[in-house]
Structure formats: C-alpha cells, structure tokens
Amino acid sequence: MNLKIVNYGAGNIKSIQFAFQRLGYNAQLSNNADEIINAEKVIFPGVGEASSAMKMLKETGLDLLIPKLSQPVLGICLGMQLMCNYTEEGDTKGLGIFKTNVKRFSNGVKVPQMGWNTVENLKSDLFKNINEKDYMYLIHSYYAENCEEAIATSDYEIEYASALENGNFYGVQFHPEKSGTTGEQLLKNFLEL
C-alpha cells in the first residue's frame, strides 16, 4: 500500500512509522505534493505548538493541499487539532476540515492531560473491533469541543471530541501508535477504510 506520512517538521513521526512497520506496512515520509496526492492513505501527524506548526504547513503549501485530498487522511494529535476551524493555542486559524474549535483545558484539572483515558460513543468504522471504554494514550493541553462530527468522546473535566470524521478525513486526539494493541487495531482499521 502506498502510505505517506506528511513530513513538515512537526514532532516525533518515527513512532508512527514504526507502528505501521509492526503491522507490516512501509509508511514513507513526504512533503512532496505529488507524492501525497498519489498516496492511497495519508497520515497527518503533529506534536508541538499549533501556530508554529501551521506556519511550517504554510511555508510548504501543505495548508492548501491537505483539505483538497480525496483519499482517507488521518490526523493525529496536533494534526487533528490543525484540521479544525480554530485553535486557541497561539490564536491559530485551522484548516477548517472539522467544524469545531480547539480550547485549552481549564486549571481545574492537571494540564497537560497525560496518560490513558477511555474512548466512548464510538461511531465510525475507524473503531471496528474496538470496544466502548477501551483505553488510548493521550498527551495534550488543548481539546476539540464535542460536535456532530465526533466519532469518539473522552472525559477530562468535560466531555470532548477525542476523534472526528468528515467524509474522507479522520482525526484522533490520542496517539494510536503508542496505545498498545488497541491503537494498533485503529491503525489497521484506517488502512482497511
């Protein structure tokens, strides 16, 4: 399978590559528009700060390319947040793929949320063979507000969208590449979409 990981300088993408390797797939890093357009599946990762990540996307023109892709695209963590309308982090306008906004957790809870939390209200084929209240690994200070496009929610002070879907676009707040066998199942599901 022609599987590309969008490489725009954000975060630990080695782990995602290794996770696909454990499943028997070779995911290649790319920032080349033609390569990404021609891939069967695209992973859009991201770790770090939103406004600087968006700046890097713009420098490479990927901010215009990604919303036009027609194959299944999976945004992970900050990647998912950048696919939303807007994020409070660095007062950043997102790609507008998911019609929701990203906000910071209040100081009523420890920030960042760090560790394993349950995913609930699962809706999509992306969660095939994954059960309600299975655990995923999360590490984030900002969350996507719950909305109609939510295909999973998690609870941390409030119920928020921990996964989103709009057409061929998918986004997960958690790190499937670090979420044990449950995360591997999700990656497998994505490859089978």
Place this chain on the structure above:
Amino acid sequence: MLTKRIVPCLDIKDGRTVKGVNFVDLRDAGDPVVLAKQYADLGADELVFLDISATQEKRKTMHDMVLKVAEQVNIPFTVGGGISSVEDVDDLLHCGADKVSINSSAVKRPVLINELSEKFGSQCVVVAVDAKKIGGEWFVHLAGGTIPTEIKLFEWAKEIEERGAGEILFTSMNHDGTKAGFANEALAKLSELVNIPIIASGGAGTIQHFADTFKKGKADAALAASVFHFGEIAIIDLKKELKRQGISVRL
C-alpha cells in the same frame, strides 16, 4: 476517565539493563528492548529508561537503544540521564523517544526547561527532582542524590512549572531504596502546588504503597524498579487491587 499510571524504570549502562533484573522467563534480561516489550505486554502504562553510563560512546549506544525500543514497543517511554542541551533532546526525539527527563542540567541552567518546552512542546519535557528532607525542610540534590544544594523543593517545583515543563518526576532520597512507602506528604503538597502531573518515585515495597501514593500522595503516576524487576509485585495484581480500592487504572 484518566487512569493512574504504573511506570517501571530501567537503569541502562552501555546499552544494557543494569543488575537487579530477575525475570525468570526472559531469554535476555539484560536486553532493554526485550524487557521493555515484556513490561508493555504485562500492562505497564509507560516506561522510563535512565542511562547511568559515563562513557564517551554513551550518546551513540543510547540512540541505538531508543531506536530499537521505539521500533518494537507500543507504549510511551521517557529517556533520561546526562541530557543537557536542545541538541541532545532533538536527537533522542528523532530516534523515537516520547519524552525526555532532565535533572541536574535543569538545576544548573534552568532556562533549558524554557528552551526545550518552546522548541518541542511541554508534553515531552519531564523534570526529575531528587530531594532529601533535612531538618524539616526538603532540599534538591544533584548527581543521583549525592550532591546537596540550597534549593528548596517546593520553590523549585513551582519554577519548573512556570518555565514550561510538562511533568515532574519526584524522587525522595529519604524513601528511595527503603521499600517503606512513597513520600506521600511531600507528594500531596507538590500536587496541590503545581498543576502539571507528578510521578512519585522512591520507596515502593508493597501494593498498598502504590494505593497510598495515589490516594494520600495524590500522585498521577508511580514509578518503581526493583519490585517489578524481581517479580515481587506483578503489575496485573497491582492494578487489580488498585481497582478494588476504587483507583482508576487501565486493565
């Protein structure tokens, strides 16, 4: 609901696990990758690798190890030991580490915390603090707890948070190695003082010690080495008992 984390810690020297590992059914308990995979399968929530080697080749052997762990292990892991610059961290993250832990280098040059969190994000910056209670007051110690400083634990913890760290790994030198329980009073105070997660370390001996550090010490995660390495506590038994006591864990 977010669960409390159980974190086995592996000491690494020259790319090998150091002493104190006694898993009967492992073909090579000195291989950190084999051990890490085993712990992931047994239900560990996260792993910490602490490099205690002092050789010149240290950096390269650590990179090789991190690459192999990232390749084969499907849970998050933190790497610590001798990390003192942005370049060090860049290299380790590129090899696949999820978080790095800094200790003495942060005390010597606190702005390192700012530099790392600005460049890589708070989520991957753990600041480890070794402290000892002397005459009713907690003081930060360096170099694995051997060198005392004048720095007060709670003031330092506040500064660590303000400079942008994502987590504090607190080891009580008074409790480390005693197997008499964690420093729950200091841990609870830390947890109230700062708003970032706290990992409790030092003193694990029994299952109840873990329960106590989550309830009384308000810790977000608990780290231990020998009780896991020697099979004194099985992670699955530990988690079952924590759950029975009403503590949220991943089972």
